[in-house]
Amino acid sequence: xxxxxxxxxxxxxLPLFVRGWGVTLLLLSSALAAGFVxxxxxxxxxxxxxxxxxxxVRAFTFVFRGTPLLVQLSLVYYGLAQFPAIRESVAWxxxxxxxxxxxxxxxxxxxxxxxxIFAGALRATPAGELEAARAIxxxxxxxxxYVLLPAALRRALPQxxxxxxxVMHATAIVSAVSLVDLTRVARDVYATSLLPLEAxxxxxxxxxxxxxxxxxxxxxxxxxxxxxxxATVTVAxxxxxxxx
Amino acid sequence: MSFVSLAHKLLSVVxxxxxxxxxxxxxxxxxxxxxxxxxSYPPFSMIAAxxxxxxxxxxxxxxxxxxxxxxxxxxxxxxxxMMPALKVRKFDAIVASMxxxxxxxxxxxxxDPYYDIPSRWVGPAAMKNDADPxxxxxxxxxxxxxxxxAKYVLERYxxxxxxxxxxxxxxxxxxxxxxxxxxxxSSVVSADAFLKRPEGKGYRQIGPLVKLGDGVGIAxxxxxxxxxDRFNAALKAIKADGTYRKVAARxxxxxxxxxxx
Amino acid sequence: MNDLLHGxxxxxxxxxxxxxxxxxxxxxxxxxxxxxxxxxxxxxxxIARVLAQVYTTVVRGLPELVLMLAVFYGGQYxxxxxxQAAGWPDLDIPPAxxxxxxxxxxxxxxxxxxxxxxFLAIPRGQAEAARAFGYPPARILLHxxxxxxxxxxxxxxxxxxxxxxxxxxxxxxxxxxxxxxxASLAAASTREPFTFxxxxxxIYLAITSVSIVALRALETRFSLGVRRLDF
Numbered sequence: 001x002x003x004x005x006x007x008x009x010x011x012x013x014l015p016l017f018v019r020g021w022g023v024t025l026l027l028l029s030s031a032l033a034a035g036f037v038x039x040x041x042x043x044x045x046x047x048x049x050x051x052x053x054x055x056x057v058r059a060f061t062f063v064f065r066g067t068p069l070l071v072q073l074s075l076v077y078y079g080l081a082q083f084p085a086i087r088e089s090v091a092w093x094x095x096x097x098x099x100x101x102x103x104x105x106x107x108x109x110x111x112x113x114x115x116x117i118f119a120g121a122l123r124a125t126p127a128g129e130l131e132a133a134r135a136i137x138x139x140x141x142x143x144x145x146y147v148l149l150p151a152a153l154r155r156a157l158p159q160x161x162x163x164x165x166x167v168m169h170a171t172a173i174v175s176a177v178s179l180v181d182l183t184r185v186a187r188d189v190y191a192t193s194l195l196p197l198e199a200x201x202x203x204x205x206x207x208x209x210x211x212x213x214x215x216x217x218x219x220x221x222x223x224x225x226x227x228x229x230x231a232t233v234t235v236a237x238x239x240x241x242x243x244x
Numbered sequence: 245m246s247f248v249s250l251a252h253k254l255l256s257v258v259x260x261x262x263x264x265x266x267x268x269x270x271x272x273x274x275x276x277x278x279x280x281x282x283x284s285y286p287p288f289s290m291i292a293a294x295x296x297x298x299x300x301x302x303x304x305x306x307x308x309x310x311x312x313x314x315x316x317x318x319x320x321x322x323x324x325x326m327m328p329a330l331k332v333r334k335f336d337a338i339v340a341s342m343x344x345x346x347x348x349x350x351x352x353x354x355x356d357p358y359y360d361i362p363s364r365w366v367g368p369a370a371m372k373n374d375a376d377p378x379x380x381x382x383x384x385x386x387x388x389x390x391x392x393x394a395k396y397v398l399e400r401y402x403x404x405x406x407x408x409x410x411x412x413x414x415x416x417x418x419x420x421x422x423x424x425x426x427x428x429x430s431s432v433v434s435a436d437a438f439l440k441r442p443e444g445k446g447y448r449q450i451g452p453l454v455k456l457g458d459g460v461g462i463a464x465x466x467x468x469x470x471x472x473d474r475f476n477a478a479l480k481a482i483k484a485d486g487t488y489r490k491v492a493a494r495x496x497x498x499x500x501x502x503x504x505x
Numbered sequence: 506m507n508d509l510l511h512g513x514x515x516x517x518x519x520x521x522x523x524x525x526x527x528x529x530x531x532x533x534x535x536x537x538x539x540x541x542x543x544x545x546x547x548x549x550x551x552i553a554r555v556l557a558q559v560y561t562t563v564v565r566g567l568p569e570l571v572l573m574l575a576v577f578y579g580g581q582y583x584x585x586x587x588x589q590a591a592g593w594p595d596l597d598i599p600p601a602x603x604x605x606x607x608x609x610x611x612x613x614x615x616x617x618x619x620x621x622x623x624f625l626a627i628p629r630g631q632a633e634a635a636r637a638f639g640y641p642p643a644r645i646l647l648h649x650x651x652x653x654x655x656x657x658x659x660x661x662x663x664x665x666x667x668x669x670x671x672x673x674x675x676x677x678x679x680x681x682x683x684x685x686x687x688a689s690l691a692a693a694s695t696r697e698p699f700t701f702x703x704x705x706x707x708i709y710l711a712i713t714s715v716s717i718v719a720l721r722a723l724e725t726r727f728s729l730g731v732r733r734l735d736f
Binding site for chain 2: 081098176178190
Binding site: 066071078079082083165171172175187204211 | 565566574575578579582672678685692696699703705710714
């Protein structure tokens with residue numbers, strides 16, 4: 001009776017898995033960083049009372065949250081390469097590269113979700129806080145800088161944590177283009193060894209570790225920044241569905 | 245009755261109702277054979293605009309099934325999961341231009357080859373006509389993922405970047421898009437799906453033709469030697485009675501059988 | 506319009522039907538898994554609670570694509586082991602069924618959380634009163650708890666549905682012949698990937714928009730008679 005798991009296969013494939021893990025983490029962090037930076041100003045625009053400012057952002061989030069990430073990635077990677085105009089443009093060295101295409105489409109996608117999360121958090125600001133800020137003479141910039149944004153970012157922490165885990169899971173999609181991430185390594189190992197448990201079991205361990213690492217990080221962050229709210233009961237959707 | 249047991253009952257009823265499964269009898273007489281095909285390897289395996297499967301692989305499979313007097317069902321499977329799907333019994337044979345290699349022989353059984361054509365390098369016309377590892381140093385080679393050609397390139401061209409594509413047509417798409425400097429693929433596919441077409445203008449064969457593996461055969465599971473023998477007998481039959489030549493003539497004007505005359 | 510699509514319009518349209526069928530089928534499966542999961546999480550039996558926790562933890566710890574690959578290949582492998590051990594003939598699971606089961610299984614975990622929250626939001630007195638009247642547990646569930654739970658579940662349910670519709674895109678990566686797969690075929694034949702992927706994006710957007718409108722109407726319908734607070 002053959003052993004349940006062929007550890008030789010796992011051991012041989014381990015360096016590949018680690019490299020794939022590196023790719024996954026790099027894509028994740030670079031897309032999240034860019035997305036976060038873009039989402040803050042966009043969220044401010046999104047809650048603005050001027051339609052001219054709010055509507056374009058609303059259209060952007062509607063489109064990028066309403067279509068699958070796979071389609072967005074395919075459009076950027078395969079679709080844009082179709083046009084000679086793009087192939088001859090200055091942007092081509094970037095768009096030609098699979099890494100850039102993946103980073104760009106992941107960034108656009110997470111920006112849309114994060115913008116809505118931050119916008120929701122901004123809207124949930126207790127009216128009194130804003131009133132007080134205006135009463136002591138803060139101008140709009142100061143209001144945002146000292147009162148609205150810090151509070152909103154804290155409020156957004158649980159949902160943003162979900163978003164981060166969601167993006168990490170979404171990185172598996174890049175296995176469809178030529179980036180060699182964790183999932184691509186798993187599929188290749190399975191294709192050559194024909195052993196599902198070794199290939200997918202190993203990758204599951206990596207993904208679990210990453211997921212729980214991220215969840216743990218966010219729990220620490222919540223303790224630090226939302227500690228003052230711990231006493232109140234939050235029926236927070238502990239991990240609302242968040243695929244992309 | 246508790247909530248949970250009621251729920252369990254509900255689940256079993258719903259699952260039984262919603263899950264249509266196809267029960268296939270284990271057919272040692274092979275009256276019914278499920279064949280795994282890809283559909284992304286023109287002109288061997290393609291899907292027409294109306295969704296029908298067509299191509300040399302498909303037609304040969306049909307001819308073989310007729311000779312075996314078996315009922316053949318085609319199951320479409322993407323290349324990545326072709327061998328795993330065979331192993332897991334999603335179909336009984338692979339007719340997807342799969343090259344016979346020693347590595348593959350370790351996990352599946354192959355019939356005699358049903359065609360044999362070399363591989364070819366394709367690059368921009370302006371490129372030097374040299375496909376040696378030294379000449380391609382630092383260049384990006386595009387090749388089909390998880391194939392003998394990929395293995396060949398990864399082993400011999402250590403100083404070049406390798407871009408692996410999911411389907412053979414993607415190899416030429418990436419080359420045409422400028423994502424690769426040179427492509428290594430099937431000589432027939434590159435001719436048919438690329439060089440003959442408008443997007444292939446400005447590209448040509450680079451270097452010599454390369455022979456890899458021992459021809460292209462039909463893969464079956466290790467225990468299905470009987471099925472392999474039936475395919476072999478059928479192959480001999482259709483070559484003898486001219487059916488093979490007729491099917492091949494639909495697609496090629498040269499001899500692809502690889503048989504020594 | 507069909508000219509623009511070089512005659513591949515009907516091919517892609519056929520794929521839309523597949524996508525929708527998988528989405529709806531998955532939703533049904535997810536509701537079943539979710540209901541069982543929620544009931545298990547809330548049950549008195551410790552084993553049920555642990556199993557349900559394991560279920561939700563495993564599903565939420567892995568990418569949907571990896572789960573899909575694992576169920577599609579691994580699931581068939583396990584089914585084969587079972588049928589061979591029992592001496593039964595081969596049981597082939599069609600890709601569409603595998604995809605539907607997988608997505609239903611995955612999102613069942615999320616719905617379990619939603620339903621659990623919804624169950625907890627109903628005042629305990631309701632079920633207590635029904636039990637006092639001698640209703641059997643099955644009837645309490647069907648006539649008292651479930652109808653009230655629906656209203657609370659709708660926001661989470663709506664979110665899950667919208668996410669699920671987009672997740673069906675992933676079945677194209679395990680070789681299922683859905684809308685995106687058709688689009689990639691058309692793109693390969695016509696060398697116009699932008700056109701066809703844009704088409705799929707527009708179709709998904711249409712599905713999403715219709716869903717949002719329908720779900721909003723559903724929420725209104727189920728909230729009839731509920732007094733809204735005026736701040």
